[in-house]
Amino acid sequence: MDSDFGAFLSTVSDAIWAPMAYVVLGLGVAYSIATKGIQFRRIPDMLRQLKDSEGGEGGLSSFQALVLALASRVGVGSIAGVATAVGAGGPGALVWMAITGLVGCTVGYAEAALSQTFKRQVQDEDRRNANEDIGGMPYYIKYGLKLPKVGALVAVLGVIGYGFVFPGLQVNTIAATAKLAFGLDSWIPAILVTVLIALVIFGGTGRLVKVTQALVPVLAIGYLVLALAVIAINFGSVPAAVALIFQSAIGIHPLLGGIAGAAVAWGVRRAVFASSNGLGEATFAAAAARTSHPAKQGLVQTFSIYIDVLLICMATGLMMVVSGKYNVADGSGGYLVNNLPGVPVGANWVQESIDTLVPGWGAGFVAVAVLLFGFTCLLAYFYVANSNLLYLLDGRPGQLWKNVLKIGTMAIVFFGSIVNAQIMWAAGDIGLGLIAWVNLICLVFLFPLVRRIHKDYERQRKLGQDPTFDPKALGIEGADFWEEKVPVEHHHHHLHHTSRSTERTSGTP
Secondary structure, eight states, X not given: OHHHHHHHHHHHHHHHHHHHHHHHHHHHHHHHHHTTSHHHHTHHHHHHHHHHOOOOTTSBOHHHHHHHHHHHHSSGGGTHHHHHHHHHHOTTHHHHHHHHHHHHHHHHHHHHHHHHHTXXXXXXXXXXXXXXXXXXXHHIIIIISOOHHHHHHHHHXXXXXXXXXXXXXXXXXXXXXXXXXXXXXXXXXXXXXXHHHHHHHTTHHHHHHHHHHHHHHHHHHHHHHHHHHHHHXXXXXXXXHHHHHHHHHHTOOTTTGGGHHHHHHHHHHHHHHXXXXXXXXXXXXXXXXXXXXXXXXXXXXXXXXXXXXXXXXXXXHHHHHHTTOOEEEOSSSSEEEESSTTOOSSHHHHHHHHHTTSTTTHHHHHHHHHHHHHHHHHHHHHHHHHHHHHHHHTTOOOHHHHHHHHHHHHHHHHHTTTSOHHHHHHHHHHHHHHHHXXXXXXXXXXXXXXXXXXXXXXXXXXXXXXXXXXXXXXXXXSOHHHHHHHHHHHHSHHHHHHHHHHHHHHOOO
16 A cells, blocks of 8 residues: 555656756746856856855844755755666766756746845744844745735645655655664654754754754765765776766767666756755745845855755765766666665665775765754754744744644654655655745746846946845835835945944844
């Protein structure tokens, strides 16, 4: 029964995802043309924005928002998800993952710029200084498209998905790798992670951001160094591996040419999944940043997709292909490549690759990496669920609902490690897919608005100014946050810089 139901859910999720990946790609192309390839032209601006932005009261710095967005991206998708792509589409899927990352990241740019434009300040008793900047998908649907009901639908799906379903996927993978590495029963990591999550989510958003800010950069860099070491030790097979990847991507490889279509499909699909581009997931973190123009945060978002897809996903993929630790299914139950007979697709392949570096280390290292990646991802998920809940509460206190969310998150974190993985993944894919479709359709209609925001940024950059945003001048309605800010910002600009540093030293509790 279990497997039939799982198979049924997988069919549904395929029907939702297969076309969507191409919609993201198409939108990405359209946005890339409209912004004249902003993802390539403005790389210096991305770096400058990360360096210069400061949080200020109630808001995060661009760097903190980047880290929070990366936390939800560099989850299990960048490790297990890449293996799935290679397993189903062959090594060529990596090329399509990279292309999708490069072209599709403009969708992330659009999402972040819109989240900034239509964000609100919310009183939230979790934060002592209660003016928290909050926004994201439901907000730009409500204020940008004037569709509050659609916004509410997305928010409800968001609370359910990020609060009560998706965390299960992360914990499921954590438990699976811990079992393989240390032979632990799944309830042991379940208890560990549940306790850790409780400590952070009951400590409020401030603590959540601090923990993620400390963990994510260390994790990402550590993982990359390790992947490079694996590639270096298998250096002799790098040229052949690269040739294999490109040949199978365009369908000229003698053995894998037949599945070039699958390579495209899975590469695109997993890149979208890993970078959560167009899925609206990172819009909540993007909205929380304090910046002088929405396009600036759009650039930071674009950069985070580079880090995830072009660095972390590619490192994972290369590591597996170079060390030969992968299988490729032929789509009808057999294998075209069967280097790891009996080893299930997923994080275990990465463990095997790392074993070529230091035998016996791979399993333990990946288990710890997946635990930490998964944990930061859970924090980001809770942040997203909470932001959606705040949208639905719309300024009402709603303490009961907030507690339901916290306890529900802890419950799914505990039980997620025990449930059947296939069913969890399929259900998660369906939930995420539905949210994404709504978001993508909205992004099509918001296209002219994004172009207007983008042109305003470019115009000011050409004049050599530090771009500032005035929605009234652009005829954009519903951007209340900015309308209140504009007159003040212009007068107090210098004042602001001096008061900021004192703010930081005095510190808010």
